[in-house]
Amino acid sequence: MARHPSRSVGGDVMTKPTSNPTSTPESIPEAAPAAGPRDTHAPGELDLHLIGEGRHEELWRVLGAHASEDGTSFRVWAPNAMEVQVAGEWAGWDGSAHPMTRLDGSGVWHAHVPSAGVGSQYKFRIRGADGQWVDRADPLAQYAEKPPSSASKVWQSQHRWNDEAWLEKRRTSQPVDEAMSTYEVHLASWRKHYSGELYTWDEIADALVPYVSDLGFTHVELMPVMQHPFGGSWGYHVTSYFAPDSRFGDPDGLKRLIDRLHQAGVGVILDWVPGHFATDEWALARFDGTPLYEDPNPQRGWHKEWGSHIFNFGRNEVRNFLYANAVYWLEEYHADGLRVDGVASMIYLDYAREHGEWSPNKDGGRENLEAVQFLQEMNATVYKRVPGIVTIAEESTAWPGVTGPTSDGGLGFGFKWNMGWMHDSLNYVSKDPLYRSHHHGQMTFSLVYAFAENYVLPISHDEVVHGKGSLLRKMPGDRWQQLANLRAYLAYMWAHPGKQLLFMGCEFGQESEWAESRELDWWLLEHPEHAGVHAMVRDMNTAYKASGALWGxxxxxxxxxxxxxxxxxxxxxxxxxxxxxxxxxxxxxxxxxxxxxxxxxxxxxxxxxxxxxxxxxxxxxxxxxxxxxxxxxxxxxxxxxxxxxxxxxxxxxxxxxxxxxxxx
CATH class of the missing domain: 2.60.40.1180 (Golgi alpha-mannosidase II)
Structure with missing residues (x-):
């Protein structure tokens, strides 16, 4: 039987961890009981209790900025801060005008600002445990300034969804048993204006929705759309986990894009990066003067390969921040799934580390037990709360049970990227046909393990960048042979067991290697040989969806x-x-x-x-x-x-x- 993690999730993976390093430095006194009537704008006792336990599945509804008729309430978790203020444009960025109050022992600070409203820019001014004042963007901000500016913005969505028919169908779906061909998109370079300016969310929707619908893809996968300051990171160095990329417009624009895709019958998977985060000093790093979100152990807290901080998966509140973030994108933005980036880098203590640069876990192994627990918690939570969605692991090793149920010790993902198939098959088709017979096993070996996990076959952005050349240019021979090889390879891929993912541009034989700084070579579609690849992909998707034998x-x-x-x-x-x-x-x-x-x-x-x-x-x-x-x-x-x-x-x-x- 195919495995459905949503059928097996349970409380066994949601037990409270044995470690919870949330002790408050002795120099920071606990808040005294509030005198007089309770502040009606402050979060309730149950919210604070759940935050303290690391068990608040709707964290974004409590922390962050929340506008109302009489102003905006600001809440932030900064347990080791000595003082916290809200600095905003409404007060000339004078933080002393709005000091925040520490609430009980939760580490949450609160202030209500009558003069702040929707669209107001703000930061938290924090005197950390080290005594230094720093300005920080709101970790729970739902809107952020357009880079290179870095302030958070008060936001209140006005979008009214029109995808109930899609959601109703999704509630009873099981993606492992259904057709699934996915078009991976980097929105900033899919199309651009002639001036080089980015499309807005609505302009993307006007172009992308009919394009993907015509090609017959069942899903799009959007490379990270969470706020990130450096475009060259492609979105993988995130600074605001709850805010869509403001380069394209306000947050409701992303909701409209997803809504329109759903109304056209196209699912949406969001690329999600819970393994590491950006180093920008105004963001999460040393948020309250201590390594709060990052692991304080340098052997676990720094990713030397990517130059970024690694989350402290051993801390309840940090895991809560992350799995609540997963719920947020699935519930508030109606995403149909999350593709989880870099899972291998999370679950191995020795990932990208030499001997002596890592220490074994408590059992003497190289597994990051806290990261494993987090992934199990995340999968258990989202499958429980949002039936019909799917989580997909980018995991490149032989870790057992990536798509196994959490109740059996598996990680609980719906799918795993089949990196072995990708490497073997691309190596085979890159050979001249004269020599392919000597490498025949590279195409058949994948069937030895094809049913050990629920797989996605990925031809992703990683295969057409950094000197690897485009998918078309990997093929040997003259131009006719390259195009023929490409068409044959794609049809073989679509018939192979597993779901399919294809990076943008491959569907028409993109000539040049992908670069995030420019749009795809759309002019190639004016040439019949490239239009032919495009037409073949459209017909292939049509035949695929009509042939239950290929996915049932x-x-x-x-x-x-x-x-x-x-x-x-x-x-x-x-x-x-x-x-x-x-x-x-x-x-x-x-x-x-x-x-x-x-x-x-x-x-x-x-x-x-x-x-x-x-x-x-x-x-x-x-x-x-x-x-x-x-x-x-x-x-x-x-x-x-x-x-x-x-x-x-x-x-x-x-x-x-x-x-x-x-x-x-």
């Missing part, structure tokens, strides 16, 4: 059967995909430079098989070699199958056949 049992061995895995001499692979009640689909991929005439192919049953996709079709700028739309299989065993047909397999092409008269 995507994560079960019974959904796949090799016809011939060993035809290395012909550089050809053939297999069957199947699912109950669905016509079988057969995929034949020929990575040789010549066609195979009279190729005898074993088939699961006799009868008529329709050629539903041929990547060598003339309409895709191919050579037009094919089987006139259908083949007829006759009784007679071949390749271990009960029937067979003699077919034409085009050069550098993949062909799909679907049983015409129902299930085999």
């Amino acid at each position: 049992r995507d994560n079960e061995p019974s959904g796949f059967q090799w016809i011939d895995a060993n035809d290395a001499g012909a550089n050809t692979f053939s297999f069957v995909r199947r699912s109950p009640g669905e016509p079988d689909l057969v995929c034949v991929a020929n990575f040789a430079g010549n066609p195979h005439e009279g190729y005898r192919l074993g088939l699961p049953s006799a009868g008529r098989w329709t050629e539903v996709l041929n990547t060598d079709a003339e309409s895709y700028h191919g050579s037009g070699v094919g089987n006139l739309g259908a083949i007829t299989a006759t009784e007679g065993e071949h390749h271990g199958q009960p029937a067979h047909a003699d077919i034409v397999v085009p050069p550098l092409a993949t062909v799909w056949f679907r049983k015409e008269d129902g299930p085999a």
Whole structure:
């Protein structure tokens, strides 16, 4: 059976950790009991208790800035601060005008400012445990100034959602059993104005929604849209985890984009970065004069490969900040899933560290037990609260049970990126066809472990940047051969067990390597050979969604059967995909430079098989070699199958056949 983490989450992973390093320095006195009537703008006792326990799943509703008819209430967690003020434009950035009050033993500070309203800019002015005054952006800000400015802004959403039909369908969905082809997008470089200015959220929606809908992708995956100061980080060095990127406009613009995608039948996955955060001095680093959000142990708190701070996963309130943030994007922005960046860097203490640069855990191992607990807590929480969503781990090792249920000790993700398939298959197709026969196993090895986890097959931004070249340029041969290889590879990928993810530009054969500073080479679509790749991807997505055999049992061995895995001499692979009640689909991929005439192919049953996709079709700028739309299989065993047909397999092409008269 395919594994559904949402069916197995439970309280076992949500137990209170044994360590909670939240002791307050002796120099900072606890707040005295408030005299007189209680401040009605302050958070309630239950909220403060849950914050102190690290158990508040709706943290954004309590902390941060909250506007009302009589001003704005500001709350911030700074347990080691000696004094905290709200400094804002309404008072000429004079923080002394609005000192904050420390509430009980929670470490939360509060102030109500009648003169602050929606749109007001502010920061928290903090005298930390070291006695130094510093200005900090609000960790729970829901809106931030456009970089390079760094103030937080009071925000109150006015968006009214129109995607109830989508959400109702989502509540009863199980993504592992459904069609899922994802288009990965970096919004800042997908399209730009001629002046180089970024599109706004609404301009992105006007262009992206019809484009993705026409191509037939079921989902888009947006590279991080959380506020980050340096565009060259692509969003992976976050400073405001609850604020969408203000470069594109206000937060309601992102809601409108997601709303419109949902109304068009397209799901939205957000790239999420809980493993590390940016070093900017006005953000989370040493927030209250101590390493509050980051792990104070330099062997655990600093990511030397990425030059960033690592969260303190051993602290209740920090884990709470992060898993509440996951809930926030899924509930407040109606995201359908989170792709969790850099999971391997979180769960191994020795990740990117040499001998002597890390210390074993309490059991003597290299596993980061606190990070594991956090990931289990996060997955358990979001699957409980938001049925039908999915979490996806970018995890590149053999860690067992990444998509296993948390009740069995798994991490509880819905999917894991299949990095092994990606590396092996790209290595194979980069070879000249003359030498591919010696590397045949690189294409078949993935089926040895294909059902050990619920996998996504990723051709992501990481494969077309930093000197790796575009996907098209990885292919050998002249231009015609490169384009043919690209079409054949994509169709093989779409038929392979697992969901698919394709980075923007690959769908039309982007020539140049991706760079975040410029938009895609859209002019290539004026050339018929690139328009052909685009048309093939559209037809492939259409055929994929219509063929339940390709995804109904995507994560079960019974959904796949090799016809011939060993035809290395012909550089050809053939297999069957199947699912109950669905016509079988057969995929034949020929990575040789010549066609195979009279190729005898074993088939699961006799009868008529329709050629539903041929990547060598003339309409895709191919050579037009094919089987006139259908083949007829006759009784007679071949390749271990009960029937067979003699077919034409085009050069550098993949062909799909679907049983015409129902299930085999």
